[in-house]
Amino acid sequence: MAEVAGGPRPEGEGARRRRAAPPLPQYLCSSSLFPLQTVPGPAAPRRAGPPPARDAPTSGSARPAPPLPRTRVREAPGGRGQPGWAGPCGGGASRGGRGRALPLTVVAPVSPAAEAAELRARLRSVKHTVLVLSGKGGVGKSTFSALLAHGLAADEAKQVALLDIDICGPSIPKMMGLEGEQVHQSGSGWSPVYVEENLGVMSVGFLLSSPDDAVIWRGPKKNGLIKQFLRDVDWGEIDYLIVDTPPGTSDEHLSIVQYLSAAHIDGAVIITTPQEVSLQDVRKEINFCHKVKVPIIGVVENMSGFICPKCKNESQIFPPTTGGAEKMCQNLNISLLGKVPLDPQIGKSCDKGQSFLSEVPDSPATSSYRSIIQRIQEYCDLQHFQEEKTI
Amino acid sequence: CAEILARSNLAGVRHILLVLSGKGGVGKSTIATELALSLRHSGKKVGILDVDLCGPSIPRMFNVQDNDVHQCDSGWVPVFVDQDKSISLMSIGFLLEKPDDAVVWRGPKKNALIKQFVADVAWGDLDFLIVDTPPGTSDEHISTVEALRPYKPLGAILVTTPQAVSVGDVRRELTFCKKTGLRVLGIIENMSGFVCPHCSECTNIFSKGGGEELAKHAGVPFLGSVPLDPQLSQSLEEGRDFIQEFPKSSAFPALAHIAQQILDGTSPQSS
Numbered sequence: 001m002a003e004v005a006g007g008p009r010p011e012g013e014g015a016r017r018r019r020a021a022p023p024l025p026q027y028l029c030s031s032s033l034f035p036l037q038t039v040p041g042p043a044a045p046r047r048a049g050p051p052p053a054r055d056a057p058t059s060g061s062a063r064p065a066p067p068l069p070r071t072r073v074r075e076a077p078g079g080r081g082q083p084g085w086a087g088p089c090g091g092g093a094s095r096g097g098r099g100r101a102l103p104l105t106v107v108a109p110v111s112p113a114a115e116a117a118e119l120r121a122r123l124r125s126v127k128h129t130v131l132v133l134s135g136k137g138g139v140g141k142s143t144f145s146a147l148l149a150h151g152l153a154a155d156e157a158k159q160v161a162l163l164d165i166d167i168c169g170p171s172i173p174k175m176m177g178l179e180g181e182q183v184h185q186s187g188s189g190w191s192p193v194y195v196e197e198n199l200g201v202m203s204v205g206f207l208l209s210s211p212d213d214a215v216i217w218r219g220p221k222k223n224g225l226i227k228q229f230l231r232d233v234d235w236g237e238i239d240y241l242i243v244d245t246p247p248g249t250s251d252e253h254l255s256i257v258q259y260l261s262a263a264h265i266d267g268a269v270i271i272t273t274p275q276e277v278s279l280q281d282v283r284k285e286i287n288f289c290h291k292v293k294v295p296i297i298g299v300v301e302n303m304s305g306f307i308c309p310k311c312k313n314e315s316q317i318f319p320p321t322t323g324g325a326e327k328m329c330q331n332l333n334i335s336l337l338g339k340v341p342l343d344p345q346i347g348k349s350c351d352k353g354q355s356f357l358s359e360v361p362d363s364p365a366t367s368s369y370r371s372i373i374q375r376i377q378e379y380c381d382l383q384h385f386q387e388e389k390t391i
Numbered sequence: 392c393a394e395i396l397a398r399s400n401l402a403g404v405r406h407i408l409l410v411l412s413g414k415g416g417v418g419k420s421t422i423a424t425e426l427a428l429s430l431r432h433s434g435k436k437v438g439i440l441d442v443d444l445c446g447p448s449i450p451r452m453f454n455v456q457d458n459d460v461h462q463c464d465s466g467w468v469p470v471f472v473d474q475d476k477s478i479s480l481m482s483i484g485f486l487l488e489k490p491d492d493a494v495v496w497r498g499p500k501k502n503a504l505i506k507q508f509v510a511d512v513a514w515g516d517l518d519f520l521i522v523d524t525p526p527g528t529s530d531e532h533i534s535t536v537e538a539l540r541p542y543k544p545l546g547a548i549l550v551t552t553p554q555a556v557s558v559g560d561v562r563r564e565l566t567f568c569k570k571t572g573l574r575v576l577g578i579i580e581n582m583s584g585f586v587c588p589h590c591s592e593c594t595n596i597f598s599k600g601g602g603e604e605l606a607k608h609a610g611v612p613f614l615g616s617v618p619l620d621p622q623l624s625q626s627l628e629e630g631r632d633f634i635q636e637f638p639k640s641s642a643f644p645a646l647a648h649i650a651q652q653i654l655d656g657t658s659p660q661s662s
């Protein structure tokens with residue numbers, strides 16, 4: 001069984017940037033829907049037949065998602081499209097022969113209750129959890145997650161973990177300057193990759209063997225990996241767990257909320273850009289948070305306005321035609337944590353894998369990020385305080 | 392089988408194109424929209440199937456977000472953008488009771504609806520059916536490609552922005568195309584440079600050249616660079632016809648050129 005690690009800290013300098021070739025890549029590749037490699041990993045236990053029962057709670061059929069908010073179409077023509085249909089090349093469930101056990105350390109099926117206990121034990125050492133969410137793609141979730149992690153880790157006394165659950169489009173390895181790094185295994189699980197001694201990172205990107213590798217997975221496999229990221233990674237004692245997510249309200253989002261319910265979620269930071277095309281998706285994400293009872297710490301409006309470096313005039317490249325995040329936050333009665341302008345330096349720092357906060361410390365965007373990070377920190381402290389009071 | 396294909400709702404559709412990207416927010420829905428408008432401008436009948444179930448953008452980009460889907464004998468009637476029915480749309484956005492409702496679905500439900508979208512929408516005769524997708528290589532993409540396979544899609548247009556973080560994700564999408572046997576029609580670099588409307592200074596807000604480099608590296612056609620253009624984002628906000636109304640705008644030439652390449656690639660002489 002995956003045991004509760006006694007919270008081992010990163011092993012100092014030696015643990016950083018260590019390169020090892022663990023058996024993970026093969027496992028990942030061979031269990032992908034369209035196998036990237038046909039050679040099975042030596043350490044990946046081969047298992048025929050249906051996936052282990054422990055996966056059941058994550059699959060759509062076993063735990064049906066809330067029904068479609070009432071549709072205006074009266075009747076589905078032809079009676080096709082039964083919910084639960086997994087498709088000709090569905091995830092683990094419908095590819096019995098190809099399905100392979102995900103766990104590294106656990107092979108025997110585990111009951112949902114035991115699993116929750118396991119997760120709870122592992123997550124007991126996490127003080128604060130912050131999800132970074134948006135209904136819209138490309139609004140700056142990963143950039144913000146990375147900078148939030150850097151910002152919090154500036155305090156050397158704090159241990160920060162950054163978890164990337166964007167399984168098909170992981171950006172965190174590049175943004176943290178960890179591209180090409182690989183995860184290695186220790187007695188107590190997978191070790192995160194460390195940027196600093198107090199900043200550990202985990203992403204599917206560390207499990208891929210080439211930048212061309214695609215993770216062509218349906219929901220159940222993505223859910224399985226997310227669970228492993230929480231249960232099988234030896235995070236140690238953590239003050240802040242920051243979770244970067246893909247856009248949307250689907251498998252990854254439901255799973256992370258479900259698995260983290262074994263611990264505690266301080267809240268979600270919602271990222272948007274000013275235009276209505278983005279806000280309309282973000283309102284859905286806010287409704288998702290209400291539905292699954294994740295508190296909203298606040299909204300960040302990113303890419304709001306661009307000041308021309310030559311003439312200093314401002315242009316609204318993504319125009320706030322319906323009042324931007326400010327109006328939305330007023331209407332929905334949630335906090336606006338701040339606005340971050342467009343700054344070409346942000347994209348450049350991301351591409352170079354450096355922290356924009358330390359690269360360009362005196363820009364308007366940096367001071368905006370800093371004040372937002374501070375507000376999040378204060379929110380978390382307050383949460384902690386209230387919790388202690390209730391105990 | 393041939394008989395089933397002949398009777399299917401896609402029997403009258405000549406060319407099917409997918410718009411894909413591994414990266415979010417790079418302009419997939421924008422390209423799908425502007426391509427449809429450009430093709431209409433050239434006299435074509437176009438449909439857009441929006442398989443982004445959690446974040447559908449297409450209804451608003453045509454300002455028809457309040458429309459309903461109705462049913463007829465052969466299935467669901469798509470939403471028409473104009474009187475001439477030259478552009479028709481299908482999106483989950485038309486099926487929601489309240490526009491802000493979240494579609495909190497795991498894979499199987501998404502797959503079921505996509506299958507239904509492919510089988511049951513009464514498109515009628517179309518020159519082009521453009522499929523707008525969410526970012527990634529997961530349920531929506533696998534299901535869409537599987538469901539469309541019998542109808543032999545022409546191929547996929549890949550959209551990226553110039554930065555390395557975006558290009559990296561699009562490299563993975565190229566692998567998806569290869570693995571699923573989907574032809575790559577070409578790569579578009581969107582949001583490539585911004586010309587200040589006040590002083591004409593060009594700033595590469597999201598860097599420049601990454602998409603073109605990727606096309607070269609991968610040996611696939613490069614369809615062009617579309618600059619950041621506030622008139623484009625503004626007209627998408629209002630659901631206006633950018634191609635008709637802003638021919639002098641900075642993004643127009645690149646968008647028109649992209650449509651022309653698609654037309655050239657599908658004209659009878661070339662096929």
Ligand SMILES: Nc1ncnc2c1ncn2[C@@H]1O[C@H](COP(=O)(O)OP(=O)(O)OP(=O)(O)O)[C@@H](O)[C@H]1O
Pocket residue numbers: 134136137138139140141142143144166169171245246247302303340341342343344345346347348350351365413414415416526554556557596597
């Ligand atoms: N304020 C900003 N100014 C300029 N560039 C920015 C800004 N914020 C983010 N970017 C850049 O925009 C791109 C998209 O950001 P990012 O990848 O963080 O978005 P995302 O929401 O995580 O996208 P996805 O939905 O694909 O996960 C990145 O290249 C990033 O560096």
Ligand SMILES: Nc1ncnc2c1ncn2[C@@H]1O[C@H](COP(=O)(O)OP(=O)(O)OP(=O)(O)O)[C@@H](O)[C@H]1O
Pocket residue numbers: 135136137138247275277278317318412414415416417418419420421422443446448524525526581582583617618619620621623624625627628642
């Ligand atoms: N060339 C451009 N100039 C200015 N704005 C643009 C340009 N291309 C796209 N946009 C704007 O950028 C935003 C994101 O574009 P869009 O919604 O088309 O991206 P997407 O790839 O479909 O995103 P998602 O991954 O969320 O589906 C939209 O508001 C759009 O209007």
Ligand SMILES: [Mg+2]
Pocket residue numbers: 141142143166171245246
């Ligand atoms: Mg991201």
Ligand SMILES: [Mg+2]
Pocket residue numbers: 419420421443448523524525
């Ligand atoms: Mg889109």
Ligand SMILES: [Zn+2]
Pocket residue numbers: 308309310311312313587588589590591592
């Ligand atoms: Zn200027």
